[in-house]
Amino acid sequence: MIFRDRLDAGRRLGEALAGWRGSRPLVLAIPRGAVPMAAVVADALDGELDVVLVHKLGLPWNPEYAVGAIDESGWSFVSDPAHGDVGGLEAEKRHRLAQLRERRALYSPGRPPADAHDRVTIIVDDGLATGATMIAALHAVRSQGPQRLICAVPVAAAESLARVQALADEVVCLFAPQDFRAVGQFYCDFDQVEDAEVVACLQRSRAAGAKPAGG
Template sequence: MPFIDRADAAAQLARALAGHAGKRPLVLAVPRGAVPMGAIIADALGADLDVVLVRKLGAPGNPEFAIGAVDESGWTYLTPYAAAAGADSEYIDRERAAQLEVLRRRRAAYTPGREPVRATGRQVIIVDDGLATGASMIAALHAIREQKPARLVCAVPVAPPRTLELLQPYVDEVVCLETPAGFRAVGEFYRDFSQVEDAEVVACLKGR
């Protein structure tokens, strides 16, 4: 396995992103798993840290299988196979509404009393702990692109090659450490892929 745990993956990503140090970058982590990683990378690069909130839309009867994703504004990305997975317009509307409610709760819990850090005119690095379909990352990239950053970077430890191709229209640079052809799940590339809890996310963001 290429990564011991998320801390190991973050340290490796920080080295790969070293060229962004000294440019006052903004690291935006996708909760929950990537937030501890984002904290490590932000510290290494001298960057600010915040979260970018998106939620995948799960397939009917299989919520772990992403048929798309939604950002805080309600903008929705749908995969080409969403309809084939049984997601009609009524299902998508219900799933979007449910996930937007999760996003509202997370924003209130993670960054209480302050607005999200603005990305306008900045070097922005969006971090996740790995990509499968890429739906959540596409929603995150779209959300931040709307703020007109100077440069938009996607940084992940592992993703299949086809997913990285799907990201290209949304991003200026992709940093990905492992691109296995035989990809099945992100967790297979970590020795320890324990779930990150909300309390750890809040602790990482506190005082940032």
Template sequence: MFKDRDEAGWRLVERLRDTVVQKPLVLAIPRDVVLSRKLRSPYQPELATGAVTENGEVYLNHFASAMTDVGSAYVEAERGRQLDEITRRKTAIRAVRPRASLADRTVIVTDDGIATGATMIAALKMVRAAGAREVIVAVPVGAPDRIDAIRPLCDQVVCLLEPIDFWAVGQFYRHFEPVSDTRVLELLREYGLPRTKWEHPAAVHA
């Protein structure tokens, strides 16, 4: 159990601190250089039937799609809706943090947890296509079967908790309030500068 995203993030930092990587770059889903959005089930909006990345590539979770009887017309319409939202966010975020080149770099892709894995899988495909040398997935918590599904798509997975009794990412945080776009932009402006080593953001301004 984590107190909040901040604690979870620093526990990941401790786990990754001794990891030797070449030209590292940390990317967060969904509001960083990796912009992706889940494709929502028409009946259960919190259930991801798939995901779409900013380049329009779609990944479908076929099990979830079959379970909710999602047709191709709905998927295409939902893809359009989520691409519109990605475009809106990209305009704001890239004004603060331009997209970095991933070519020949070790890319660490992180999220606050993995439930269906749809957005992570879509993001990993995009990162690989962008020429990353090595891809590491780092998450605080994930459903064990979804973590297993992700392993073949990256070079290493760092997951602090893989509980068998997994229902939703939020159940493993005492505080899991939504993070607004405004707050994300504030954090990118304050801490979104390059670093050469793992260090707490507060140390940058010390």
């Protein structure tokens, strides 16, 4: 299965999640790549769009490989205990936490994050490689007491999918290939999403939600 782009993947996810239309779900995107996709899902389900802020933790000599993740409260985990005492990891946590706080100020100026308490809440990412950021996102949102917590991704590594299933009430994944190497291999267009696009998506969604019904 190959997706044209994130919007195509979002449309397909929206179809797979159609049963939640009418429940006014909270759709939380993991920035930045998942935000345009989650906006499509939120539109399809007549839901509310917001972001859940988490960031992978990398090692000094391999920053792209996720050995864990951190959320904006400062909670973090490391997937391999052997990496727990690695020099530089505490500095990496401080750096990523500062980044998350900057992003919150940029994405949601003057407003608190959407509250997942007692709501059907769907966390969307554009794919699971190690699954680290999704694990952190599910942990962060579970602490708010959602009515139902759903992980929704177009594609995932089978091992990572297994890791997140224990943390969500429901997992929706369109494709879990055995030959998974990277999320981007399953998209024709996988260009980087910039902060400006994230802000624009959130502003459009908030403006639409503020309109009177039928307006």
